Amino acid sequence: MASNANIREIARRAGCSPSTVSRVLSNQSANGSVKISTATCEKIMAICAELDYTPSIHAARLFSRRSKVIGLLAAGELQWDDENLARALSGTCSCLSEYGYRCLPLQYREDFIKNKEYLSIFRRCEVDALIIYGEIEDQPYLHELTAEKMPFMLLGNRIKDYPAVSADQKTGTEILVKHCIERGASKLVYLDLCRGDSSEQRRNGFLNIAGKEAPIISGGISVAAGYQVAAEAMKYSPDAIIAGNDALAVGVEKYLLEQNKLDLVPSSLLLTGGDNIEMSKYCTLPLSTFDQRSTDCAKLCVEIIVSHLEKQTPLRSEVLPVEVIFRDSTEPQI
Structure with a gap:
């Protein structure tokens, strides 16, 4: 066993360059642009075993310019x-x-x-x-x-x-809105999220099916935000509330529960979310939703x-x- 083994010493014993040793030890010998023969690979690995060599991650990065x-x-x-x-x-x-x-x-x-x-x-x-x-x-x-x-x-x-x-969160929202309409809903309200592509996709999915005149209420992303805007949503006498995500929908459920109106769901009021978070399965009324497959x-x-x-x-x-x-x-x- 050698106490001071390094890539240069292995290269000297193997009769090759340090960069070749580095490529072999970082598994680049087969997939890299420089092909290394099986015999050379086996020789290098045998020398490493003989020297009980464990490559330094810093040395590997120095030679390969890759960190993995x-x-x-x-x-x-x-x-x-x-x-x-x-x-x-x-x-x-x-x-x-x-x-x-x-x-x-x-x-x-x-x-x-x-x-x-x-x-x-x-x-x-x-x-x-x-x-x-x-x-x-x-x-x-x-x-x-x-x-x-x-x-x-x-x-x-x-x-x-x-x-x-x-x-494709736009299509996911469209499917949920169509599902509600097929179950008789005609007065749909949307609880909007914040900025960003995901929020825009979901909002557009709602508007594409519910119509451009359908009410949109600025919500947020949290259970608390859903709870806070639920009363405003109910002023529209909706038969479906399409929440931008599950957390908002759970907040709506909490509001309805406190108002003794949760029994409206789903007989008179449909409620959907988005994201399929763990809570969506286990809240008082498990939510119809979609999973964005993160x-x-x-x-x-x-x-x-x-x-x-x-x-x-x-x-x-x-x-x-x-x-x-x-x-x-x-x-x-x-």
Whole structure:
């Protein structure tokens, strides 16, 4: 066993260059642009075993200029306990591990943007690419990443022509609205979300089916917001309330429960949400909703990025269909 083994020593014994050793140890010998023979690979691995050598991650990055790490940036004020973000993180980590990569979770903070850390993490070889979850605006840092040719993809929302993986939330909302109309609803009210592509998709899906004159109430994204706007929604005497997400719908349920009006659902009032959060299954009246498949979107995002890094395929955008789920809030009780 050698105590001071390093890539240069292994290269000397194997009769090859240090970069060849680095490629073999980072599994680039088969998929990289430089092909390395099986005999050379086996010789290098045998020497590593003989020397009981464990490669330094810093040395590997120095020679390969690759970290085998993908950053996942939670944009804006998103926190990691957000269910869709948590699902995206799970999908990202599990899929990256299959390709021999790791995930670096990153939080959007003032100093992260002010100090241009989004560029520094590339320059320090801390990440090979960046997945940005939940960004709602065309921010200057996106322009800089593009100008510096730093590979990144958006996840969840679409902005301009940046490569993105998202779900077809417009169609998901349209299906829920049609479902309510088929059950006799004619006075529909929509509880709107905040800004961003997801919010716009859902709002447009509602208007496409309910009509441009259908009432839209500014809501928010939380249970508290849904509770606060429920009274305003009920002033329209609606027979269907289409909430922009599940949290808003749960807030409406709480309001109706306190007003002793929850028994109106679903006989006289239909209620739908969006996102299929855990609470949507277990609230007083389980919600009809749709799942934007954050885990699947994240996995597809990883596949596109890894292919770009290893095979130089272009980054591209994809839209996945949502999964619509019908539950008690729109279904007659038998």
